[in-house]
Amino acid sequence: MKFVRRIAYRTFMFLLTLVLLVGIWELYKKVGPQDGGMLFGARVLPRANDTAMPHVSTMFSRYGRPEVRGSDKEIWQVVLSGAWFSLRLSLVGFFLGTTVGIGLAVLMARFTTVRRGLLPYLVMSQTVPLIALAPLVVSWGGKLEIGSFVWPRWLSASILGTFLAFFPVAVGTLRGLTSSPLAAVELMSSYAASWRQTLFKLRFPAAVPFMVPALKLGASGAVVGVVVAEISTGLKGGIGRLIIEYAREATGDPAKVFTAVFGAAALGLTMSGLVAFFDLYLMRNRPRETST
């Protein structure tokens, strides 16, 4: 019962925030300067006109109208199928990223030399701009053929999701694996437990509270990676491609691009929601502690 009430409370707060956001948007539209506010030649207040900030009602009614005239599909159908496409790519990217991230974390936790050697490179890898990497990955992927396995184009987008997802997972898991109290580790060694037994019976369970936030970051990272890769390489079918195609029409149909942007946001929420459920499952048997 407590559980249900907590979920209901969270949903209520989420909806309340949403209503507040819509209210702020519409309020600014009403009182904000139509042509923006300039201070010393720099724009400090955004424009409040219909092209720059369409009414929320316009954006949502756009969902119910056809994508283009004569098309039998309404925008919500197109955005939904685009989000579903990108969700699948993100899940593949997230899965690969989690596998690689946890694998690296275990290696780094086990061998101090590996940690010393690898960690700086992991940090460095995240400074490479994604848009520089995207065409390269597509180009390498296009040349890859292992036996009967031909690299599909969508996999390149997933790999870019992996690239953003593995880092927080690796760092968070590493932190978690090394967080077990010394007394617990010494207890394990007094039982003559092997390293592997210590890993699975002590270190991993102790690492869960560190891993869950890392996985949430990784999940949204995977979505960002996939969406950017779609924009950058023009992969058809996903939400990223819709964003850039609709953005081109922002001159005459400014509400259209927002429909796709909301789709991408919903996608990110779905992914972290999945991780939250996973968290609930993992923590089901854990005694509830009062955090300080």
Place this chain on the structure above:
Amino acid sequence: MKKRSLKMALAGVAVMSLIAGACGGSDDAATEDTTATAETTAPAAECVTPTPVKLQLQWFTQAQFAGYYAAQDQGFYTEQCLDVTILEGAVDISPQTVLANGEADFAISWVSKALASREGGADIVNIAQVFQRSGTLQVSFKDKNIMTSADFKGKNIGNWGYGNEFEIFAALTAAGLDPAKDVTLVQQQFDMAGLLSGDIDAAEAMTYNEYAQVLEAVNPKTKALYTAEDFNVVSYEDEGVGMLQDAIWADGKRLSDAAYVDTATKFVAASLQGWAFCRDNTSACRDIVVSKGSKLGASHQLWQMNEVNKLIWPAEGGAGMIDAAAWDRTVSLSQSAKNLEGGTVLTKAPDAGAYTNDIVTAALALLSANGVDNTGSGYMPETVVLTEGGN
């Protein structure tokens, strides 16, 4: 305990070497791939297995590439025993690089951009100049009084960058203006909001795309669509600084291979036949492009088809022929137009191998034999009415 940790380390090494092996393998796969394509080129006479051909476009599916989609849809490629795959472009896809890396057999690119890549070492050759005229405009509101490029002085001039700005620099140089001092160059988005909001005085626009976008937008003052009367338009073609745009580029390394030349000839012939079809059937071509998944509205696509036709037809010397005078103009502008840093697109003139009319000449002969009108001397553009949002 010692033993186990050793085992773990070995497992780790094994995984690492697997990854390394997989990465190393990609190079071999690439070379095999290229040879395979070259070998499978079918003989000319009978069509047993169509030759696979990959065409890399510069941008997403739109009527700018209607001719190729029409050739695919109307079976012109199949008649020439080609199996053509059309690869769409994107923000970070450079068709020249894709072609030079062997990931496509042909690519569509603007001449000045492609020549810059050629100077940078990409061995690519122009085999057909599809667009005979430049479609770049600089659009401004009437009250800004920008009638020619000389009026750019002191104004905010929008441009897209990525090599789409060369004509602006050429026009500024021709008007005696210094791009670093006399104008403010503004990076422009893919939409025309900057022009409509007043951030940009004169915005870069293609006749067939962005110019239509402003005519599809609602004027907040009148609540009706903007009309051509609201704007002044500077056409770089009319200013005398137009540079050659969409052309079909081939891989220079493979042009010594007779089979590739044969494929190229058939490909150019079928593509030009597609363009001739689109000249005579604008609405049919619009529908083909829309059916290929373009997200732009139907009236926008029809406008685009019509404007693109104007850039191709009439083609006095035959469609796709590279006009030496226009080529030389593009080359000399690329060498003389100064950019912000005072540099030029090209440092020296490209060698004679940068373009060839041999393939397009043979292709036009093929078309004439099939009775296709490849000059379009009687071509008359249509009048297209745009609707709000291009829908």
